[in-house]
Amino acid sequence: MYFNSVYVSSSLFIAVIWCLLTFCTPSIKAVNYCYTCRSRGSSTGDCGDPFHWNHTTLSQGSQMKPVELSPCPSGWCGKIIEGKDNDPIQATERLCLLRPPADQIERCSDTIFESRTERLFMCFCRGNLCNGSTSMINRSHLAFAGLFTLMNLIVNYCHH
Numbered sequence: 001m002y003f004n005s006v007y008v009s010s011s012l013f014i015a016v017i018w019c020l021l022t023f024c025t026p027s028i029k030a031v032n033y034c035y036t037c038r039s040r041g042s043s044t045g046d047c048g049d050p051f052h053w054n055h056t057t058l059s060q061g062s063q064m065k066p067v068e069l070s071p072c073p074s075g076w077c078g079k080i081i082e083g084k085d086n087d088p089i090q091a092t093e094r095l096c097l098l099r100p101p102a103d104q105i106e107r108c109s110d111t112i113f114e115s116r117t118e119r120l121f122m123c124f125c126r127g128n129l130c131n132g133s134t135s136m137i138n139r140s141h142l143a144f145a146g147l148f149t150l151m152n153l154i155v156n157y158c159h160h
Contacts, residue, residue, distance in 0.1 A: 032128040034077035034096040036070040040089055048092040051132050069129070072096035077131035080113060081121040094131045097124065 037047035046053070046066040053067045076097040083090035101107075101124050108123035125131055 031071045031073055032075045032077075032126075032130075033069045034072040035067055035094040035129060035132050036096065037067040038091065038093040039066065040091040047094055048090070051094075054132065055129060067094075070096050074098060074100060076100040076124060076126050077129070078125070079108075079123040079131045100124070100126065 035051075035053065039047035041048075053065075055069065058065060058067060058069055074097055076099070078095050078097045080093040080095070081090065082093075106125045108121065110119045111122045112119055113122055123131065
């Protein structure tokens with residue numbers, strides 16, 4: 001019985017350390033990258049959603065690609081959608097942000113960006129190639145949910 005509790009305790013300890021190292025430590029890379037592209041319309045655009053590019057597909061094949069991996073010193077990437085849903089000339093742009101949003105919060109919302117006069121839909125995210133996904137969910141929330149679940153398991157185990 002003692003062996004089983006030591007084994008389970010050490011396994012939980014290793015799992016907690018792994019979660020902390022995986023989700024809560026900053027990246028070792030000095031510079032993050034962002035997808036950079038702009039396209040208009042769903043039939044001709046490679047920049048819109050669904051976004052079919054990733055680091056592997058961009059590393060293979062020809063040099064002429066509509067999407068690039070650009071170094072981003074600020075670490076903040078963005079995705080801009082101009083135009084209404086189902087608009088045949090809706091434009092999508094993915095880019096590196098020169099500065100983070102003033103409140104340093106990852107989100108998607110209607111906003112006014114740079115010198116544009118009309119509102120557009122924009123997503124802000126921090127991290128390597130974070131502006132590639134359709135939903136651009138906040139990965140830190142997933143990390144905390146995982147840690148909370150793991151800590152709940154530990155507490156429940158200790159009470160038995």
